[in-house]
Amino acid sequence: MRTAFSALIVFVAAAAVFAAPPSSLPNWNAKVAEAMPLLGHRNWILIVDSAYPLQSSPGVETIETNAGMIDVVQSVLSTINGSIHVRPDIYMDAELPFVPDQDAPGASAYRAQIASVLHGYAVESVLHDKILADIGETGNRFHVLVLKTNLAIPYTSIFIRLDCKYWSADAEKRMRAKMSAAQPPSVR
Numbered sequence: 001m002r003t004a005f006s007a008l009i010v011f012v013a014a015a016a017v018f019a020a021p022p023s024s025l026p027n028w029n030a031k032v033a034e035a036m037p038l039l040g041h042r043n044w045i046l047i048v049d050s051a052y053p054l055q056s057s058p059g060v061e062t063i064e065t066n067a068g069m070i071d072v073v074q075s076v077l078s079t080i081n082g083s084i085h086v087r088p089d090i091y092m093d094a095e096l097p098f099v100p101d102q103d104a105p106g107a108s109a110y111r112a113q114i115a116s117v118l119h120g121y122a123v124e125s126v127l128h129d130k131i132l133a134d135i136g137e138t139g140n141r142f143h144v145l146v147l148k149t150n151l152a153i154p155y156t157s158i159f160i161r162l163d164c165k166y167w168s169a170d171a172e173k174r175m176r177a178k179m180s181a182a183q184p185p186s187v188r
Contacts, residue, residue: 028063028064028065028067028072028147029075031063031145032045032075032076032079032145032147033079035143035145036079036080036083036086037083037085038143039086039143039145039162040085040086040162040164041086041162041163041164042138042141042142042161042162043086043142043143043144043145043161043162044135044138044142044143044144044145044159044160044161044162045076045080045144045145045147045160045162046135046144046145046146046147046157046158046159046160047069047072047073047076047147047149047157047158047160048146048147048148048149048157048158049069049148049149049151049152049153049154049155049156049157050148050149050150050151050152051152051154052146052148052157053132055132055135055136055139055144055146057135057136057137057138057139057140057144058139058140059138059139059140059141059142059143059144060135060136060139060144060146061143061144061145061146062146062148063145063146063147063148064148065147065148065149065150066150067149067150068149068150068151069110069114069149069150069151069156069158070113070114070117072147072149073114073117073118073158074117076147076160077117077121077160080160080162083165084165084166085164085165085166086162086163086164086165087162087163087164087165088121088160088161088162088163089122089124089160089161089162089163090118090121090122090123090124090158090159090160091123091124091125091126091131091158091159091160091161092114092123092124092125092126092157092158092159093125093126093127093128093131093155093156093157094125094126094127094128095127095128095154095155096111096125096155096156097111097125099153099154099155104153104154105153106153107153107156110151110153110156114156114158118158126159128155131159135159
């Protein structure tokens, strides 16, 4: 009887383990690595603060990382830099330099940390509402991967538009100029 009872307990415990729902938090690092070969120019990766809104455009995918902003930014940039096909064009909220520590404790420390992480990258400042509108529109045509972090300081999001690594804007301009020169006036 004791053996049957012990076997029943082992069976119930094993069933509970196998029936347990998987973790609701995806492995965001694996998701970025999996998506990278599929992403190309005009796709975006956003690393955002915890209050960033859940967008409803069909191409916008949001993942909760439960990780710190700096760690996620470093990891994503490393993954992008390791790709053969894309490079990052980085945008930040134009409001961030004006966020005071008395209203958002840690804002100055964050600015110093992110400046260090982004040293060597060209960073363009854009008003938050404008970039949100641009992302929403982009999500209607292209994939946008949003990685939410646990940072609770406003206007700290990093917006990365992917561009072609092996074809520069200057190369594109030169090619277009050649095309224009080679076409008859009626085709232009």
